[in-house]
Amino acid sequence: MKNLNRNEAFKLWDIYWNDSVNEFFKVEAIQDYGAEEIVQSPSYEAWAKGDKNKSIEIMKQNANEWSKQTRQKRVLKIRIHIVKKPYSSYIEWEIMHYKLVNIPLGDEKVYLVNSEDIKDVIIPGDFMIFDNERVANSHYGETGKMTGMDFYDRGEDISKFIRLKDLLLSKAIELETSL
DSSP states (O other): OEEEEHHHHHHHHHHHHHHOOSEEEEEEOOSOOTTSGGGGSHHHHHHHTTOHHHHHHHHHHHHHHHHHHHHHSOSEEEEEEEEOSSOOHHHHHHHHHIIIIITTTTOEEEEEEEGGGGTTSOOOSSEEEETTTEEEEEEEOTTSOEEEEEEEOTTSOOHHHHHHHHHHHHHOEEOOSOO
16 A cells, blocks of 8 residues: 555546546545535535526536546446535535536446445545556545545455445445436
8 A cells, every 4th residue: 555645646546547447436425525626616616605506507617628538538437425414515516516517428327325324334535446456545634625545556455445335336326317
């Protein structure tokens, strides 16, 4: 396992992403990524102020470049977000983003897992599995900004992540694009 700071982590993450050929599996466990750049977007700012129509308009306008890059990656893309009820404003916004962008334009399968359904399960934070061979496990600071990642390369023991993947998929509810 290799632990890298934020800047170095993004470089190795890109290598893992570019090398993947079959499947990308991502778990998101945080309810508000407050310090990440995506949350500081005009779309989220409009959503947080209650202007959901403006937020959706901005979301659709900004979707093209991201979705084109993501769709070109011809792998099965599965995302699970572990959510707590009631939903935070961020989770509500992100669910809308999933429905309008990630699923139809990014060619992702998106699932939600209610945190109550897995309350006895230890989730090591956000993690991504590439082709069931490599793992990137993110670490976040108190403000919600990603500070670094642990990377497990081919040949290293990632069995706990594979078991979590299987468990989470068994509890997951697929998110539909209908509004």
